[in-house]
Amino acid sequence: MFAGERLEAALDLLQLIDIAWHDCYGPRELDVPPAVLDDVLLLSGGDLAALISVAREAVIDFRDVRIAADANRAKNK
Structure with missing residues (x-):
């Protein structure tokens, strides 16, 4: 999704x-759950600025990101 210099930044x-x-x-959760990471990457669409925004939102409240990702998936079926 991210190429060149954007890969390192991502x-x-x-x-x-x-x-x-x-x-x-x-200490309950030490790593970002894989489903949350998938949602973040999906919603970024390969755009570094979008990745920053979505990642921030996911840390604040991943449920909003999940709803947006599910809507995106449903739209692309």
């Missing part, structure tokens, strides 16, 4: 999401 952001998730939901 990976750095995903690492930050993991740290933020741990800080917000740990």
